[in-house]
Amino acid sequence: MFALLCTFSWQELRHHPWRTAAAVAAVMLGVALALSVQLINASALAEFSGAVSAVNGQPDLSLRARQGGLDDALVERVAQAPGVAAASPVLELGTSATTGGAGAKRIAVRLVGVDALSVALVSPALMPVPAPAVEGEQRSRFDLFAPDAVYLNATARQALSNGAAAPATVQIQRGLGLVDLRVAGSVNAPGAPMLVTDVAAAQQLMERVGTVSRVDLRLRPGTDPATLLASLGLPPQVIAQRPGEDGERADNLSRAYRVNLTVLALVALFTGGFLVFSVLSLSVARRQQQIALLGVLGLSAPERMRLVLAESALVGLLGSVLGIALGTGLAALALRLLGGDLGGGYFSGVAPTLHWSTPAALTYGALGVVAALVGGWWPARAAASMAPALALKGLGPVNADGRRNHRIAIALMLLAVALAWAPPVAGVPLAAYVSVGLLLVGGIAALPLAVGVLLDRLAPRVARRALPLLAVERSRRLRDTAAVATSGVVASLALSVALTVMVASFRDSVTQWLNGVLPAQLYVRSGGNGLGDGQTLPPDFVSAVRRLPGIERADPLRATTVLIDPARPAVTLLARPLAHDDAGVAGQHLPLVAPAILPPTGTKAVPVYVSEAMVDLYGARPGSWLDPLASAFPRLPDATRFFVAGVWRDYARQHGSVVIDLADYVRLSGDTRVNDLALHLAVGADEDQVRAAIRSLAQSSGAQDLIEFASAGEIRAISLRIFDRSFAVTYWLQAVAIGIGLFGVAASFSAQVLARRKEFGLLAHLGLTRQQILGVVALEGLAWTVLGALAGLALGLAVSVVLVHVVNPQSFHWTMELALPWWRLLALCAAVVVAGTATAWLAGRAAASRDAVQAVKEDW
Incomplete structure (x- = not known):
C-alpha cells in the first residue's frame, strides 16, 4: 500500500511540474543556504584552528599576560621549576614586509621570535630550517641566532616572490622606518604570512627588549599542572592556558554572527514550508473529487492522510537532495572567491579548503524533509477528514473549524510576545527566534479572519460594479482559499520587511555613532x-x-x-x-x-x-x-x-x-x-x-x-561600505524570499484557474468576454496580494521590533534605535502587489482561452 501511495503521489507531482518546482525550489534553497553557511564556517574554523595548533604546537601549558607582554625574566624562573621539561619563549607582533625597490608590494605579516634551542620541543612547525648553501656561499650554523636573519613560511614566500624566485632580503616595518633583513631559510608553519627570527633579535628589532608574548611549557611526565602553577606563584597579571583555547575563542568570536547567518538561511526553508502548505492545500482542494473517489473505493482516512504526506515528503526529499548539492557548490565557490570570513571579518587572511561534513548535510537535509512534512500536515488532515459522499458532489464543510483556528492564532501570537522577553540561552537568543517564528505562524493562521474583516468592509463599496463585485465576493466567500494562496507571499514579505527595517535601523545607528566617535x-x-x-x-x-x-x-x-x-x-x-x-x-x-x-x-x-x-x-x-x-x-x-x-x-x-x-x-x-x-x-x-x-x-x-x-x-x-558588504547576504535573501513567495502565488493561481474552467465557461455563457474574465482574475489577484502585502507589512514590522530590540542586543550586545524606511517598505509592497496581480492575470489567460462550451459540458 505504501508503494502504491508513493507511486500515486509521484504521478501527481510529475503531471504538475510548475507547481511542484515551486515547492521543491523553496526547500532546495533553504537547505542550500543553511548548509553552505555551516560548511563555510566549519571549514574556516577548522583551517584557523589547524593553523593555530600547528604554529603554537601542543604545549602542556602556555603562560600569557592579560595585557601586553611578559617580562622575559619569567622564562628562566619557569624553566628551572621542577616538573618543567622545556620553556619556549615566543614574541609575536604584527607588522608589514616588503622586498623593497620600485613597485614592490607591502604585505601584512606576523613577526615571530623564538628560541631555536627550545622551540623544537614544543612547536616544531616554528623551528627555522636553514636554506641549503649555494655554490660559493658560506652558511653559518649560528644563522639561527643571527639578528639579521629571518625565515619565511610558504605563504609569506609566495606573497613576496611576485611569481619569481624567493626573495633574498626583505624589509620589515618598525614604526616609521624599514629594517633590512636577510632571508636565511624557511619554516613549515601554515596559515597567514609569517616571518620567524631569533627571539632576542625580534625584541631588539621591534623595540620590545625584555618582553615576550607567551611562554610555552612542556611538562615532565607525571607533573600535575595545577600543582606546578601553585608552586610558581605567578602574579595575577599572568594566566595559564591549555591547548586549544585559541580555537575556542575564535569560535566564540564568530558564534553570534554565524548563528544569525544560519537563522537567516533557514528563513528560506521556513518560507518553503509555507509554500508547500499553499501548494498542497490547493492541490487537495482541486483533487477533492479524485480523493473522495479513492475513499469510496476503500482508501481509509489515515491512508488518504498518508497519501498527501507522501507527496510532501517527496517534495522535501527532492528539495533536500538538490539543496545539499547546491549548498556544497555554493560553499566551495564562496571559499574560493571570498575566503572564510563570512562577510564579518572574523577569519580574514584564512583561505580554507572545503571540509565536507556528512552529519551537517544529513541534518539540513532532514530539516528540509521535516519542513515539507510540516507544510503538508494541514492539507493531509483536510484530505483525511473529507466526507467522500459529499465531496463527490462538490459539497463539503467550508471553514468548519475557523473559530478554533483563530483562537489558536491569537494564542500563538500572545506566546510569541511572552517569549520575546525571555533571556538568551548560552548567549544565543533562542527564545527570540522562536518568538519570530510564532509571530509569523500565528499571523498567517489569522489571515482568514483579517481577510474577512477587510473584505466585509470593501464589499459594499463595489456593489454597483459587476467585475469588482465578482472578484471581492468570491474572495470573501472563499477566504480560507485566499489565505492559503497568499500565505507564502505573506511569510516572505514579512521576513523581507523585517530584514529591511533591521538593516536600516542598524545602518542609521552606525552612521550616528560614527558622527559621535569621529x-x-x-x-x-x-x-x-x-x-x-x-x-x-x-x-x-x-x-x-x-x-x-x-x-x-x-x-x-x-x-x-x-x-x-x-x-x-x-x-x-x-x-x-x-x-x-x-x-x-x-x-x-x-x-x-x-x-x-x-x-x-x-x-x-x-x-x-x-x-x-x-x-x-x-x-x-x-x-x-x-x-x-x-x-x-x-x-x-x-x-x-x-x-x-x-x-x-x-x-x-x-x-x-x-x-x-x-x-x-x-x-x-x-x-x-x-x-x-x-x-x-x-x-x-x-x-x-x-x-x-x-x-x-x-x-x-x-x-x-x-x-x-x-x-x-x-x-x-x-565603514558604511564594509557594513553594506557584511549585510549583502541579507539583501540577497530578501530578494530570494520575495521570489519564492511570488512563485508560490503563481503556482496557487495556476492551480485555481485550472480548477475553475467550469466557472469561466459559465461566465462566458452569461455574456462576459474573455477580457472581462481575465479582469475578474486580475482583480482577485489584486485583492489577494493587497491583503497579503498589508498582512506581510504588519507582521514584518512586528518581527522587526523583536530583531532590533531583542535579537541584536542578545546576540551582539549593542542597542540601536528603530528606523522605518517607509518609502523602501512601500515600494517593496507595491512591487509585490504589481507582480502578484500580473501573475494572476497571466495564470488566468490559459484557462480563459479554453472553449467555453466544452467547459460547461464537462459540468453536465
Missing part, C-alpha cells in the same frame, strides 16, 4: 597600525606634527587589549583625551546611552566608560567597580580602583571595550606609545596642505609610504 577632521597613523600592537608612531614624529601650522590640536589615541576572561575574546582598552564638563564628568564626546555619573568622593577612583557588551558579558554596570581591568596595569598604586562612570555604544567591538582618559592611562601605566593621531584643524586650514606637510615630515626619514591618512568622511564611507 570628532576630528583628519586622522593619521602608521601604515602597519591595523596589524596589531606592533606599530606605533614615534614620539618625535608626534611632537613635530603638533607644531605644524594649520593644526589646532593633535589628540593621541592608544589602543591595546586586555584578556579579562581566558575563555572569551580579549577586551579592547582605548585611551583617548576625554572632554570634561563643569561638573567634572568625562565622556561627553562619547555616544553614551545615559548620562555619566561621578565617582564616589574620598576614593582613588579612576572613571572608565564601558561598551554595552561589557554590561552583558561582565556585569560592568554604571556605578560598579571594574576590578578585572587592574590586570592591564601591573604597577597600579595601592587602593586605586576603576569606577564605571557610564556606558557607551560601540558598534566596532562586539566583545567589549573600555575607554579611559589618556592622562589617567599614561599616569597609571607609563605607556606613552601612540597608535593614532586625531587632528583638529584650525579654522580656514587646508586639509590637503596639512597632509602634504605631514607627508614631508615622514619623507625626511624615508617613511613617506608608511603613513596613512583618513578624513572623518573617508572613515565613514569605508
Whole structure:
C-alpha cells in the first residue's frame, strides 16, 4: 500500500511540474543556504584552528599576560621549576614586509621570535630550517641566532616572490622606518604570512627588549599542572592556558554572527514550508473529487492522510537532495572567491579548503524533509477528514473549524510576545527566534479572519460594479482559499520587511555613532597600525606634527587589549583625551546611552566608560567597580580602583571595550606609545596642505609610504561600505524570499484557474468576454496580494521590533534605535502587489482561452 501511495503521489507531482518546482525550489534553497553557511564556517574554523595548533604546537601549558607582554625574566624562573621539561619563549607582533625597490608590494605579516634551542620541543612547525648553501656561499650554523636573519613560511614566500624566485632580503616595518633583513631559510608553519627570527633579535628589532608574548611549557611526565602553577606563584597579571583555547575563542568570536547567518538561511526553508502548505492545500482542494473517489473505493482516512504526506515528503526529499548539492557548490565557490570570513571579518587572511561534513548535510537535509512534512500536515488532515459522499458532489464543510483556528492564532501570537522577553540561552537568543517564528505562524493562521474583516468592509463599496463585485465576493466567500494562496507571499514579505527595517535601523545607528566617535577632521597613523600592537608612531614624529601650522590640536589615541576572561575574546582598552564638563564628568564626546555619573568622593577612583557588551558579558554596570581591568596595569598604586562612570555604544567591538582618559592611562601605566593621531584643524586650514606637510615630515626619514591618512568622511564611507558588504547576504535573501513567495502565488493561481474552467465557461455563457474574465482574475489577484502585502507589512514590522530590540542586543550586545524606511517598505509592497496581480492575470489567460462550451459540458 505504501508503494502504491508513493507511486500515486509521484504521478501527481510529475503531471504538475510548475507547481511542484515551486515547492521543491523553496526547500532546495533553504537547505542550500543553511548548509553552505555551516560548511563555510566549519571549514574556516577548522583551517584557523589547524593553523593555530600547528604554529603554537601542543604545549602542556602556555603562560600569557592579560595585557601586553611578559617580562622575559619569567622564562628562566619557569624553566628551572621542577616538573618543567622545556620553556619556549615566543614574541609575536604584527607588522608589514616588503622586498623593497620600485613597485614592490607591502604585505601584512606576523613577526615571530623564538628560541631555536627550545622551540623544537614544543612547536616544531616554528623551528627555522636553514636554506641549503649555494655554490660559493658560506652558511653559518649560528644563522639561527643571527639578528639579521629571518625565515619565511610558504605563504609569506609566495606573497613576496611576485611569481619569481624567493626573495633574498626583505624589509620589515618598525614604526616609521624599514629594517633590512636577510632571508636565511624557511619554516613549515601554515596559515597567514609569517616571518620567524631569533627571539632576542625580534625584541631588539621591534623595540620590545625584555618582553615576550607567551611562554610555552612542556611538562615532565607525571607533573600535575595545577600543582606546578601553585608552586610558581605567578602574579595575577599572568594566566595559564591549555591547548586549544585559541580555537575556542575564535569560535566564540564568530558564534553570534554565524548563528544569525544560519537563522537567516533557514528563513528560506521556513518560507518553503509555507509554500508547500499553499501548494498542497490547493492541490487537495482541486483533487477533492479524485480523493473522495479513492475513499469510496476503500482508501481509509489515515491512508488518504498518508497519501498527501507522501507527496510532501517527496517534495522535501527532492528539495533536500538538490539543496545539499547546491549548498556544497555554493560553499566551495564562496571559499574560493571570498575566503572564510563570512562577510564579518572574523577569519580574514584564512583561505580554507572545503571540509565536507556528512552529519551537517544529513541534518539540513532532514530539516528540509521535516519542513515539507510540516507544510503538508494541514492539507493531509483536510484530505483525511473529507466526507467522500459529499465531496463527490462538490459539497463539503467550508471553514468548519475557523473559530478554533483563530483562537489558536491569537494564542500563538500572545506566546510569541511572552517569549520575546525571555533571556538568551548560552548567549544565543533562542527564545527570540522562536518568538519570530510564532509571530509569523500565528499571523498567517489569522489571515482568514483579517481577510474577512477587510473584505466585509470593501464589499459594499463595489456593489454597483459587476467585475469588482465578482472578484471581492468570491474572495470573501472563499477566504480560507485566499489565505492559503497568499500565505507564502505573506511569510516572505514579512521576513523581507523585517530584514529591511533591521538593516536600516542598524545602518542609521552606525552612521550616528560614527558622527559621535569621529570628532576630528583628519586622522593619521602608521601604515602597519591595523596589524596589531606592533606599530606605533614615534614620539618625535608626534611632537613635530603638533607644531605644524594649520593644526589646532593633535589628540593621541592608544589602543591595546586586555584578556579579562581566558575563555572569551580579549577586551579592547582605548585611551583617548576625554572632554570634561563643569561638573567634572568625562565622556561627553562619547555616544553614551545615559548620562555619566561621578565617582564616589574620598576614593582613588579612576572613571572608565564601558561598551554595552561589557554590561552583558561582565556585569560592568554604571556605578560598579571594574576590578578585572587592574590586570592591564601591573604597577597600579595601592587602593586605586576603576569606577564605571557610564556606558557607551560601540558598534566596532562586539566583545567589549573600555575607554579611559589618556592622562589617567599614561599616569597609571607609563605607556606613552601612540597608535593614532586625531587632528583638529584650525579654522580656514587646508586639509590637503596639512597632509602634504605631514607627508614631508615622514619623507625626511624615508617613511613617506608608511603613513596613512583618513578624513572623518573617508572613515565613514569605508565603514558604511564594509557594513553594506557584511549585510549583502541579507539583501540577497530578501530578494530570494520575495521570489519564492511570488512563485508560490503563481503556482496557487495556476492551480485555481485550472480548477475553475467550469466557472469561466459559465461566465462566458452569461455574456462576459474573455477580457472581462481575465479582469475578474486580475482583480482577485489584486485583492489577494493587497491583503497579503498589508498582512506581510504588519507582521514584518512586528518581527522587526523583536530583531532590533531583542535579537541584536542578545546576540551582539549593542542597542540601536528603530528606523522605518517607509518609502523602501512601500515600494517593496507595491512591487509585490504589481507582480502578484500580473501573475494572476497571466495564470488566468490559459484557462480563459479554453472553449467555453466544452467547459460547461464537462459540468453536465
